[in-house]
Amino acid sequence: MADILENKAFPSSILDTDLYKLTMQQAVLQHFPNVHAVYHFTNRTRTTSFSRQCVDNFQESVSRFTNLALTESERTWLESTCPYLSKDYLDYLSAFRFNPDQVSITFIPDSENNMSGQIEIEASGPWVETILWEVPLMATLSETYFQTDDTDWNYEGQEELAFDKGKTLFEAGCSVSEFGTRRRRSFQTQDLVVRALIRAAKENTNTGGRLNGTSNVHLARKYGSTPIGTIAHEWFMAIGALKGYENVNELALQCWEEVYAKTPTTLIALTDTFSTEAFFKEFMQDPGRAQKWTGLRQDSGDPLVFAPRVKEAYQALGINYREKLVVYSDALNVNKVLAIQKQCKELGFERVGYGIGTFLTNDFRRLSSGEKSKALNIVIKIQSVDGRPCVKLSDDPTKVTRETKTLSSTSRRYSSCSIVT
Incomplete structure (x- = not known):
């Protein structure tokens, strides 16, 4: 080493x-x-x-x-x-x-x-x-x-491991983005992962699978790829703290539109900051905004619950859900992506994307034992x-960002949230 x-x-x-x-x-x-x-x-x-x-x-x-x-x-x-x-x-x-x-x-x-x-x-x-x-x-x-x-x-076999993951996903028709900067084992790891995914995508030309790009702006520039990413939980969290939690999701989306209304690729809404059900309650109140936004991103909870809920919401609003993008980015691996892809095809979704992070950029085994070498959480x-x-409530209690008094107050506003303090 x-x-x-x-x-x-x-x-x-x-x-x-x-x-x-x-x-x-x-x-x-x-x-x-x-x-x-x-x-x-x-x-x-x-x-x-x-x-x-x-x-x-x-x-x-x-x-x-x-x-x-x-x-x-x-x-x-x-x-x-x-x-x-x-x-x-x-x-x-x-x-x-x-x-x-x-x-x-x-x-x-x-x-x-x-x-x-x-x-x-x-x-x-x-x-x-x-x-x-x-x-x-x-x-x-x-x-x-x-x-x-x-x-x-060590790095032995890492590039081929990433290539094989990409090859499996692309052959299954999946559209993948590399999201592994924050918890990568090293810059070198992420660099070789992006390189391997680009190679795997180039070798796959018949199934519709593709590499959309990487969240890492520097590596996107280095490899002539597309930088991918729009909005994170902190936008919703901070606006809730500054402006109050009444219709906070709608307010956060409105503020974002004032900057990016002419850029559809940036209009992908993160749904789970205060629970996905709370998001949909507000989202359903404005069909015009729902039509304007390109798609929705799932980042906590059960991913197999998400697509049916999205389809139901768009259909209730009279919006063609097949034209909308659905993005998944919560602790994805190959098996999870393939299960989601199968469900989305069965439901009729035509635009589905996957942002995969730690599974690509911090998937190692110990040299001494062959056991999993765990990434930092x-x-x-x-x-x-x-x-x-x-405050962040999430659809996963382990991801809650809590300050007890504020969290309790926010949870009461969103009675659909299962978080208990």
Whole structure:
């Protein structure tokens, strides 16, 4: 593992992030340029500890984020590839520099030996600035951990593994996007995965399966692929905290339309921030908006419940559901995708997409035993805006972002949600 240990984790470009951070940053710049935000890190698997050396290496990497800046060639590429990013926004992004003083990193020892423990991470500052911290912080921490603490693995066979996954999915007619930046084992892993998927897609020409692109903007540029992504939970969470929860989904969609109304590819609504049923209650109230938005994305709960519910909703509104895009992005693997694909075909959906992340960019086995080498189960979520706590209910209790008083109040508003506090 010497080849891994010699390289410290560090983003190779300011574009080494997911596209939805750029699209949301532009929307925040337009609507909420003066809002203050706080982001908080959660290690969902508390049995996983970090060594003090890992935390020190991570902190050193974060201090070097100040070196990242949009280059002229990157800006030119964004102008031609992402025309929905305005000149004013690209001017802002060109001038943007990460401020590591916005990030607090604390090591909490597990025991008296002081050598391993948990890590606390908080990013605080203007929302329009701190919004860019989430993805590279997570990717850098994951790569640092697998360089420092868990080194019982290597890259042998990884590109062919990714190729075989892509080949199976494309032969089944699936439209796939690579979504693996945040929890990747390393940048090198994601790079070889994207390369392998492109190769698999080129070799499959007869089944309708395709590679839509990658969420990673830097890798999309490197490989001439399409950057993929629109909107994340934090948009809905922050607007709920700032504006209140009465019709929060509709308000969030309206604010988004004011930035991207002329760009159908960005109008894919995330449905589960305050539970999918709560979303549909509001979505059904405005047939015009339902018709305008290109599609809907499922990111928690039972995926096999989603497509029948979407079909029912569109039919009730008199909208041709066959013209609408349905996207799945919750912990997907080959078997899950194939099951969803089968159901969607049976229901008559003609436009179905799959965003696959950790299964592609962090699927390794231990060299010593052949057992699964588990990815970190980590998240960084927006915690508050202008001092007001943010809430995510989700359709999966393990994904709830909770601040007890606010969560209880929000749950009462959405009586269809099963979350109990």
